[in-house]
Amino acid sequence: MLENNVEIKSSSELLKIVQELKNDGYRYATMICLKANDGHELIYVLDKNYVLKTLRYFVKPSEKPKSMSGIYLCALLIENEYQDLFGLTFEGLAIDFKGHLYLTPNSPKTPLA
Amino acid sequence: MALAKSPWIIHVNCNSCNGCDIEVLACLTPLYDAERFGVLNIGTPKQADIMVVTGSINYKNVNVLKNIYNQIPDPKVVLAVGACASTGGIFHDCYNVIGGVDQVIPVDAYVPGCCPRPEAILDGVVAALSVLESKSQGKIKGKDVKLKGNEVPSNA
Amino acid sequence: MTTVIPFGPQHPVLPEPVQLKLELDNDVVVGALPSLGYVHRGLEKFIDTKDYNQTLYICERICGICSAIHSITYARGVEQLMNVEIPERAEYLRVIWSELARVQSHLLWLGLFADGFGFESLFMECWKYREAVMDIMEMTTGNRVITSMCKVGGTTKDLSKEHIDIILKAIDNLEPQVENLEKVFVNNYTVKKRLVGLGVLSKQLAYDVGAVGPTLRGSGVHSDIRESPSWSIYKDLNFKAVIENDGDCYARTKVRIYELYECFKLIRNAISKLPAGEISIPVKGSPAAGAEAISRAEQPRGEVVYYVKGNGTKNLERLKIRTPTFANIPALLQMLPGIKLADVPVVVLTVDPCISCTER
Numbered sequence: 001m002l003e004n005n006v007e008i009k010s011s012s013e014l015l016k017i018v019q020e021l022k023n024d025g026y027r028y029a030t031m032i033c034l035k036a037n038d039g040h041e042l043i044y045v046l047d048k049n050y051v052l053k054t055l056r057y058f059v060k061p062s063e064k065p066k067s068m069s070g071i072y073l074c075a076l077l078i079e080n081e082y083q084d085l086f087g088l089t090f091e092g093l094a095i096d097f098k099g100h101l102y103l104t105p106n107s108p109k110t111p112l113a
Numbered sequence: 114m115a116l117a118k119s120p121w122i123i124h125v126n127c128n129s130c131n132g133c134d135i136e137v138l139a140c141l142t143p144l145y146d147a148e149r150f151g152v153l154n155i156g157t158p159k160q161a162d163i164m165v166v167t168g169s170i171n172y173k174n175v176n177v178l179k180n181i182y183n184q185i186p187d188p189k190v191v192l193a194v195g196a197c198a199s200t201g202g203i204f205h206d207c208y209n210v211i212g213g214v215d216q217v218i219p220v221d222a223y224v225p226g227c228c229p230r231p232e233a234i235l236d237g238v239v240a241a242l243s244v245l246e247s248k249s250q251g252k253i254k255g256k257d258v259k260l261k262g263n264e265v266p267s268n269a
Numbered sequence: 270m271t272t273v274i275p276f277g278p279q280h281p282v283l284p285e286p287v288q289l290k291l292e293l294d295n296d297v298v299v300g301a302l303p304s305l306g307y308v309h310r311g312l313e314k315f316i317d318t319k320d321y322n323q324t325l326y327i328c329e330r331i332c333g334i335c336s337a338i339h340s341i342t343y344a345r346g347v348e349q350l351m352n353v354e355i356p357e358r359a360e361y362l363r364v365i366w367s368e369l370a371r372v373q374s375h376l377l378w379l380g381l382f383a384d385g386f387g388f389e390s391l392f393m394e395c396w397k398y399r400e401a402v403m404d405i406m407e408m409t410t411g412n413r414v415i416t417s418m419c420k421v422g423g424t425t426k427d428l429s430k431e432h433i434d435i436i437l438k439a440i441d442n443l444e445p446q447v448e449n450l451e452k453v454f455v456n457n458y459t460v461k462k463r464l465v466g467l468g469v470l471s472k473q474l475a476y477d478v479g480a481v482g483p484t485l486r487g488s489g490v491h492s493d494i495r496e497s498p499s500w501s502i503y504k505d506l507n508f509k510a511v512i513e514n515d516g517d518c519y520a521r522t523k524v525r526i527y528e529l530y531e532c533f534k535l536i537r538n539a540i541s542k543l544p545a546g547e548i549s550i551p552v553k554g555s556p557a558a559g560a561e562a563i564s565r566a567e568q569p570r571g572e573v574v575y576y577v578k579g580n581g582t583k584n585l586e587r588l589k590i591r592t593p594t595f596a597n598i599p600a601l602l603q604m605l606p607g608i609k610l611a612d613v614p615v616v617v618l619t620v621d622p623c624i625s626c627t628e629r
Contacts (some may be wrong), residue, residue: 002561002562002563027476027479028479029479029572029574029591029596030574030576030589030591030596032576032587032589033589034578034586034587043576045563045574045576045591050494050496050497050498050499052563054563072477072478072479073477073478073599074478074479074596074599074600076599077595077598077599078591078595085313095302100306101305101306102173102209102305102306102309102628103172103173103209103306103309104172104173104306106172107171107172107173107208107209108208108209111208111209111311111314112313112314125279126284126285126286126308127286127307127308128307128308128310128625129285129308129333129625130330130331130332130333130336130625131284131285131332131333131334131623131625132330132332132333132334132336132414132415133333134284134285134333135284135333135334135377135414136413136414138284138396139396139400139403142380142392142393142396142397142400143393143396143397144396144397144400156280156281157281168308169310171306171307171308171309171310173306173307173309174278174286174307174308177278177279177286177307181279203326203327203330204310204312204330206318207310207311207312207314207315208311208314209309209310209311210310210311227330227415228333228412228413228414228415230413
C-alpha cells in the first residue's frame with residue numbers, strides 16, 4: 001500500500017486539495033492511471049522533502065476528469081499521454097495534443113485501454 | 114575507388130534506446146577512431162554516402178527515415194546497426210513498432226547485437242564500403258522509396 | 270510577425286529524434302512547442318506478456334545511457350511489492366555500478382555538450398576518458414552498455430578483489446583527467462561566453478514546473494533522491510548533493526562536473542565498506558493482488574519514479590515509469606523564450622534530453 005494516501009470523491013474537491021498542496025510547497029511528481037471497474041483510477045503523486053503524498057480519484061466510465069495543468073503546468077504532458085494511451089479526455093488542458101502526443105492517426109488507438 | 118577511401122556517414126536514430134547511438138558515436142572518438150578509414154560523421158544527408166540506422170521504425174518516424182534516405186545522393190549504402198534496426202529486436206511485438214528498417218528502405222549490411230560493440234560497428238562500416246564500391250562501379254542507383262500501406266501516417 | 274521553425278527531428282546536435290516547433294520573432298524565440306512520438310515504442314504494455322523477472326530486461330532497454338539505474342529502480346519496486354530484503358553486499362554493488370554509470374553518462378553529456386557549442390576537441394577528450402569507465406563495465410559485467418547486472422533479489426554479478434583493484438586504479442587515473450576537463454568547462458573564456466547567463470531558470474520556476482536532477486539543482490533547489498530516507502545507504506557513504514544557484518547553462522554544467530567528484534567519492538567509500546556475503550537471494554512466488562509500490566532513484570538526468578502494481582500472477586497489473594527528461598521538458602519550454610535561435614541547441618542540451626526515456 002502507498003503511504004500518505006488520500007481518497008478523493010469529487011473533482012472539485014480534488015482541484016481544491018491540489019491547490020492547497022501546491023501552496024504548501026509540494027512538487028508535482030507524476031500521475032498514474034489504472035484501469036478499475038470499467039472506469040479509471042488516477043493517482044496523483046506529489047513530493048515535498050522526499051516524502052510522497054498520493055491522491056486517489058476514481059473516474060467514472062464517461063466522466064471527463066479536470067486537468068491539473070492550470071495549477072501545475074507540468075501536468076500537461078502526462079495528461080496528454082493518458083489521452084493517447086487510455087482514451088481519456090481531460091478538461092481544460094493548457095496545450096491539448098488531442099490524442100496525438102505519441103501516436104499518429106495510423107498507430108493503434110488507445111493501446112493500454 | 115576514391116569514394117571508399119573517404120565515405121561520409123549520416124547517423125539516423127529511429128526508435129533506438131540510445132545504446133547503439135552512443136556506440137556509433139564511440140566509434141568516431143579517439144579509442145576506436147573511425148576517421149582512420151576516412152569515415153566522417155556528417156549532419157546533412159545531401160553529403161552522405163553511408164546511412165547508419167539505429168533502432169526499429171514506428172508509425173511516426175517512418176516518414177523521417179524515408180525522407181532522409183531519398184535525399185542521399187547515389188551511390189548510397191544503408192547499414193542497420195543493432196538488433197532493433199535489423200529485425201525489431203526485443204521490441205518487435207510492441208504495439209507502436211513496425212519492425213526492422215528493411216521494412217521500409219533497402220538495407221545492405223546488418224550489424225547484430227544489443228548493443229553491438231564499436232568493433233562490430235566498424236566491421237559493418239568496412240563491409241559496407243565494398244558494397245559502396247561495387248554500387249559505384251556498376252552505377253547502381255537506390256530506388257526512390259515511397260510509403261504505401263499501413264505504415265503511412267494519414268497526415269503525412 | 271512570427272515565424273515557426275521546426276527544430277528536429279533530424280538535427281546535427283540532437284542525438285535523438287525530437288521536434289521543437291520554435292516560434293521566432295526575427296532571431297529571438299518567443300514560444301516553443303514539443304512534438305514527441307518519434308521514439309515511442311509502448312513498453313508499459315509489455316507487462317501483459319512478460320513476467321516480472323523478464324520485465325527487468327525491458328526496463329534496462331528503456332534507455333541505453335541510464336540503463337543500470339532503470340533496472341535497479343524497477344528491482345527495488347518489485348522487492349518492495351514482495352517484501353524482499355536483499356543482501357547488504359548487493360546494495361553496495363548496486364551503488365558502485367550505478368555511480369559508474371553516472372560517471373559515464375556525465376562524461377558522455379559533457380562531450381555532446383562541447384560538440385553542441387562547437388568545441389570538437391573537447392568532445393573527443395571527454396569521450397576518450399569515458400572509455401575507461403566503459404572498460405570497467407565490460408570487465409565486470411560482460412557488456413559495455415546494457416549491463417544486466419541487476420535482478421530482482423540482488424545482483425547477477427559480483428566484484429572480485431582484482432576487479433576492485435582495477436576500478437580503484439581507474440578512478441585514480443580518471444580524477445586528474447576530470448580536473449583538466451573542469452578547467453576548460455569552468456574557466457575557459459570562450460565556453461563561459463557561450464554559457465553564462467543563458468537559459469536562466471529561476472529557483473521558484475524550476476520547482477513549480479517540476480524540473481528534476483541537475484536542471485533543478487542548477488537552479489539552487491536542494492533536491493536529490495540519494496539523500497532521501499529510502500536510500501539510507503547513500504547516507505552511510507557520506508553523500509552530499511551538489512547545488513549551484515545561478516540557474517543558467519553554466520550552473521547546470523558545473524553541477525554535472527562537480528557531481529563526477531561526488532561519484533568518485535561514493536565509489537571509493539562503497540568499495541571500502543563493501544561487506545562480504547551473498548549477492549542475491551532467491552525470489553519465489555509472485556506479487557500479491559492489489560499490492561502497489563512506488564520506487565524512486567536519482568538518475569544522471571534526475572529523479573525517476575517507478576510505480577508497480579501486482580495482481581497475484583507472475584505478470585504485473587501495471588507498470589508506470591516517470592522518467593527524468595519527461596519532467597524536464599516543461600522546464601525546457603520555460604527556458605527557451607527570449608533566447609536567440611543560435612543558442613537553442615545549447616539550451617536544449619543543458620537539460621540532457623533523453624528522448625527514448627521520455628517516450629518509452
